[in-house]
Amino acid sequence: LQTLTLFTLAGELHSYSEVCEALSTLEVALGFLSMTGGDAHMQLSYYLExxxxxxxxxxxxxxxxxxxxxxxxxVALWQLLSSLKSENMLRLRRDPFVDVSEKYKEPLSEEQKRLLTGFFSKSSADAFLLEMHEFLLLVLKKPKALDTFKPNWLKITLVSYIESKDMNVSPDVEELFPEEICLSHYVEAWKFIIASKQERGQ
Known part of the structure; x- marks a missing residue:
């Protein structure tokens, strides 16, 4: 899904309730598609109607x-809408990650915040942020996540996850994402970057 389309679609959904409705509708469609399949080029709205x-x-x-x-x-749309839902929850002072272990919620130091700000100012990181969020929801929210994902290396873990989906990892991520950010900071790192973007009006 093209980035421009993502931003346009996100701009059409103005409230938390609209994002939630779009997401729940999409999840119904995904449930049916997983069982019956469908024409990949069919317009989603046509399929729903x-x-x-x-x-x-x-x-x-x-x-x-x-x-x-x-x-x-x-699938790309689910990734976007689920992230938008969490972003809207942050705006509403609600915690989208209640079910994630506290081991992944250690606060960031000022130096780590500076490093993250530097990374996201130099790279086109929207796709990476979506991958970060998906990993949070689908992997780190699981009760036994800690058995597999120790709170140490964030970059290596996330790069491996992206590659496991047969996707290319941006060279910016490989080269520039700060090694100092660990999985233990995962939730706060995502929240910090989203909050920074919201402050800049992006």
Whole structure:
């Protein structure tokens, strides 16, 4: 899914409730697609309205936003919407990561904040942030995450995760992401970068 489309779609969903509705609608679609499959090039809104007969249950504004994507974009769209939900929760002073172990929530030092700010100012990191968030939700939220992922190397762990999905890791991440940031800082690192972006109005 192209970055421009992602930003446009994100801009269409103005509130936490709209993001939640879009995400829950998408998760229904993903559930059906996992069982029945579908035409990768079919417009998502068409699939929701015609195949799933859900048109009347979805707010027109949300349906319009989802119409920007085809079925082949559903996983990337889930990644975006789930992150937007967490970002909106932060704005509302709610914790999106209640279920994540405290071992991954150590506070950042001022030096670590400076290093993170430097990294994200030099690199196009939106895709990396989405991967960070997905890893948080799908992996670190699991009750037994600590058995596998010790709170040490963040970069190595996340790079391995991205590569396991047959995706390329940005050279910026390989070269510039600060080694000083550990998995123990994972949640606070993600929150810090999102808060910084929100302050800059990005």
């Amino acid at each position: 015609k195949d799933l007969q859900m048109g009347d249950q979805i707010a027109p504004h949300v349906l319009k936003a989802l119409s920007m994507c085809c079925l082949q974009h559903c």
